[in-house]
Amino acid sequence: MIRLESIGKVYTLGDNEFAALTDVDLHIARNEFVALTGASGSGKSTMMNILGCLDSPTTGSYSLDGEAVAGLSEDQLAGVRNRKIGFIFQNFYLMPRFTALDNVAQPLIYRGLSPSVRRERAREALARVGLADRTHHKPNELSGGQRQRVAIARALVGHPELLLADEPTGNLDSRTAREIMALLTHLHSEGVTLIIVTHDPGIASHCHRVVRLHDGRIAEDFQQQPAPIEPPAATVAAHSPAERPA
Amino acid sequence: MSASADSANRFQSSWYAMQECLRSALSSIRAHGLRSSLTMLGIVIGVASVICVIALVQGLSQSISNQLQGLGGSTLTLRSHTPLEDQLRGKRNRLKLKDLEELRFRIDGISNITPLVFAGQGMGSQIRYGANTASGQMFGTTSNYQDVQKIFPKTGRFLTESDDASRRRVVVVGEQMRKDLKLPEDPAGEFVQIGNEWFKVVGVLEPRGEMFGMSQDNYLLMPFRTALAVNGVVLEPDLWITFSVNDLEALESTKLRVAMLMRQLHQIGPKQPDDFVVEASDMIAKTFKQISTTITLVVAGIVGISLLVGGVGIMNIMLVSVTERTREIGIAKALGARRQYVLMQFLIEAMVLAIIGGLIGIAIGFGLGYGIAQSIPDFPPPSVPWWAVTGACAFSGLIGVIFGILPASKAANLAPIDALRYE
Ligand SMILES: Nc1ncnc2c1ncn2[C@@H]1O[C@H](COP(=O)(O)OP(=O)(O)OP(=O)(O)O)[C@@H](O)[C@H]1O
Ligand SMILES: [Mg+2]
Numbered sequence: 097m098i099r100l101e102s103i104g105k106v107y108t109l110g111d112n113e114f115a116a117l118t119d120v121d122l123h124i125a126r127n128e129f130v131a132l133t134g135a136s137g138s139g140k141s142t143m144m145n146i147l148g149c150l151d152s153p154t155t156g157s158y159s160l161d162g163e164a165v166a167g168l169s170e171d172q173l174a175g176v177r178n179r180k181i182g183f184i185f186q187n188f189y190l191m192p193r194f195t196a197l198d199n200v201a202q203p204l205i206y207r208g209l210s211p212s213v214r215r216e217r218a219r220e221a222l223a224r225v226g227l228a229d230r231t232h233h234k235p236n237e238l239s240g241g242q243r244q245r246v247a248i249a250r251a252l253v254g255h256p257e258l259l260l261a262d263e264p265t266g267n268l269d270s271r272t273a274r275e276i277m278a279l280l281t282h283l284h285s286e287g288v289t290l291i292i293v294t295h296d297p298g299i300a301s302h303c304h305r306v307v308r309l310h311d312g313r314i315a316e317d318f319q320q321q322p323a324p325i326e327p328p329a330a331t332v333a334a335h336s337p338a339e340r341p342a
Numbered sequence: 343m344s345a346s347a348d349s350a351n352r353f354q355s356s357w358y359a360m361q362e363c364l365r366s367a368l369s370s371i372r373a374h375g376l377r378s379s380l381t382m383l384g385i386v387i388g389v390a391s392v393i394c395v396i397a398l399v400q401g402l403s404q405s406i407s408n409q410l411q412g413l414g415g416s417t418l419t420l421r422s423h424t425p426l427e428d429q430l431r432g433k434r435n436r437l438k439l440k441d442l443e444e445l446r447f448r449i450d451g452i453s454n455i456t457p458l459v460f461a462g463q464g465m466g467s468q469i470r471y472g473a474n475t476a477s478g479q480m481f482g483t484t485s486n487y488q489d490v491q492k493i494f495p496k497t498g499r500f501l502t503e504s505d506d507a508s509r510r511r512v513v514v515v516g517e518q519m520r521k522d523l524k525l526p527e528d529p530a531g532e533f534v535q536i537g538n539e540w541f542k543v544v545g546v547l548e549p550r551g552e553m554f555g556m557s558q559d560n561y562l563l564m565p566f567r568t569a570l571a572v573n574g575v576v577l578e579p580d581l582w583i584t585f586s587v588n589d590l591e592a593l594e595s596t597k598l599r600v601a602m603l604m605r606q607l608h609q610i611g612p613k614q615p616d617d618f619v620v621e622a623s624d625m626i627a628k629t630f631k632q633i634s635t636t637i638t639l640v641v642a643g644i645v646g647i648s649l650l651v652g653g654v655g656i657m658n659i660m661l662v663s664v665t666e667r668t669r670e671i672g673i674a675k676a677l678g679a680r681r682q683y684v685l686m687q688f689l690i691e692a693m694v695l696a697i698i699g700g701l702i703g704i705a706i707g708f709g710l711g712y713g714i715a716q717s718i719p720d721f722p723p724p725s726v727p728w729w730a731v732t733g734a735c736a737f738s739g740l741i742g743v744i745f746g747i748l749p750a751s752k753a754a755n756l757a758p759i760d761a762l763r764y765e
Binding site: 145151171174177178189190193203254 | 683
């Protein structure tokens with residue numbers, strides 16, 4: 097599903113050039129559960145932005161779902177992000193003036209869906225992350241964990257094939273972090289492809305595959321038996337996996 | 343999820359997007375209440391002054407044209423016309439008695455042919471009654487005048503045909519002139535002196551009111567032939583001829599026939615312009631309306647420039663707002679908002695700000711206009727025509743769009759990753 101070939105990213109600051117990524121090759125199949133780890137400054141976020149079509153690589157080619165991303169226009173990229181990718185950020189990046197429901201429904205605006213359809217799907221997504229009773233709260237009326245769930249619901253609402261999470265638990269305490277991981281694991285079990293950026297080995301241990309970056313290169317890439325999340329049973333609403341677009 | 347909803351048609355999609363932009367614009371304006379109101383202030387002041395000026399000018403012109411409307415619709419006026427160039431060369435075209443006679447005999451379907459002649463020459467314009475003097479306009483006319491002009495005597499009688507036939511030295515005076523001369527309420531039978539001639543007052547005309555604060559009743563009328571007689575032969579008189587067209591349908595064709603007759607009488611060559619004007623009497627009202635519209639537009643245009651200042655204010659604040667909301671823009675782009683959508687969102691916000699400002703301005707302008715009109719004695723009530731209201735709204739919206747383009751395109755052109763990382 098994801099095919100990175102000799103990807104390089106060079107940042108230019110004045111006269112200085114800095115290679116944040118060098119010669120990265122990476123293939124990720126559908127429904128994989130990957131942890132992207134590495135020390136601070138190793139290029140994880142840079143890689144994530146490229147994977148999410150938020151930024152373009154300086155060299156190399158990236159194809160998502162068989163589609164070469166390099167040739168796409170800014171607006172086509174927006175369409176790709178909207179339909180195929182769900183983002184989960186460390187700082188949540190919710191709209192402060194919107195309610196949880198409006199935040200979750202936001203990506204659907206850009207699909208041109210009617211307000212009633214948007215609300216309906218946003219409600220479903222919020223129920224999926226266990227926040228059915230918080231639809232009318234604004235972000236500042238929610239706890240950190242709840243905010244991240246709203247963000248996850250927003251990432252899910254468009255039924256994307258790829259979920260990208262950059263330090264999704266970075267701003268949360270360990271208990272809440274476990275809940276969020278349990279939720280993400282559950283989503284993976286429903287068929288979503290998940291890539292989680294983390295420098296926390298504990299988080300990485302729950303993933304099926306670990307890719308470790310070092311100074312902008314892939315240092316390690318291995319499969320593992322995911323560690324179970326205990327205590328179990330974070331509040332995940334029992335919701336049948338939604339039918340996903342092919 | 344239904345597939346059909348996902349493939350909602352383009353038109354519907356953009357409608358939903360627009361709705362959302364409007365909603366988000368309103369919520370953002372509400373979220374920054376104080377700032378939004380300050381942003382609108384320029385537009386509010388601009389629109390308020392435009393509306394206020396228009397209201398006053400229009401009110402004034404309406405009251406004037408109402409007064410002019412007393413002249414009947416089927417009435418035509420024939421008068422001489424001298425182009426400005428010729429006037430400067432001292433030339434003066436005239437309508438003569440012969441023209442009056444020819445009109446009487448050669449044009450059918452008209453009645454109430456009423457000549458009007460200025461009766462000042464040869465006597466001076468001083469009018470005396472006892473020790474009191476007054477000056478005003480003096481005209482010679484016939485008894486038809488009252489039917490054509492719809493001016494009737496308040497006391498006494500009007501000029502009659504026999505007054506005219508026997509060139510009697512009689513006058514009817516306007517209300518203001520009666521007051522100026524300190525004539526009694528019913529002055530019939532009193533004598534006034536004009537120059538060296540004595541005239542008997544036979545009636546007082548009902549008042550015509552004021553125009554531009556000046557009395558229109560400072561005049562007197564005498565029989566047409568009397569006026570010609572006292573004017574003497576020094577100068578050939580220049581006549582105004584008013585007449586009614588019997589069949590309203592024939593108004594235009596009558597006008598043409600009269601014009602042809604006059605051209606023939608005055609021996610005007612085929613390429614030369616008329617030296618006279620035939621116009622419907624309400625043409626005066628129309629002409630006046632045109633003038634007042636021009637004045638309104640000019641004044642509104644000048645004041646409208648202040649709206650540009652308001653527009654710059656909007657642009658300024660919108661630029662700040664774009665910078666402030668860089669992160670939000672980044673989020674929207676990460677979630678799949680296209681450039682066009684972000685552009686539209688900020689344009690609509692600028693437009694909504696401007697239009698709200700415009701609406702508030704209209705309300706204030708209305709109030710101000712009424713306040714001013716009320717505080718000036720005898721000022722006619724202001725009137726705000728619909729085109730001014732629509733125009734002010736549309737113009738504010740336009741200002742919003744024009745001055746919103748820069749901030750909006752700045753927002754739309756942000757790179758998603760830079761906007762997202764913006765601190
Ligand atoms: N916009 C930029 N301009 C210049 N250099 C950048 C830019 N973004 C990132 N870098 C540099 O690229 C390198 C990789 O950055 P990146 O954010 O990918 O690291 P990271 O692995 O996500 O680190 P962390 O764990 O601290 O988030 C860093 O050295 C950083 O300084
Ligand atoms: Mg990072």
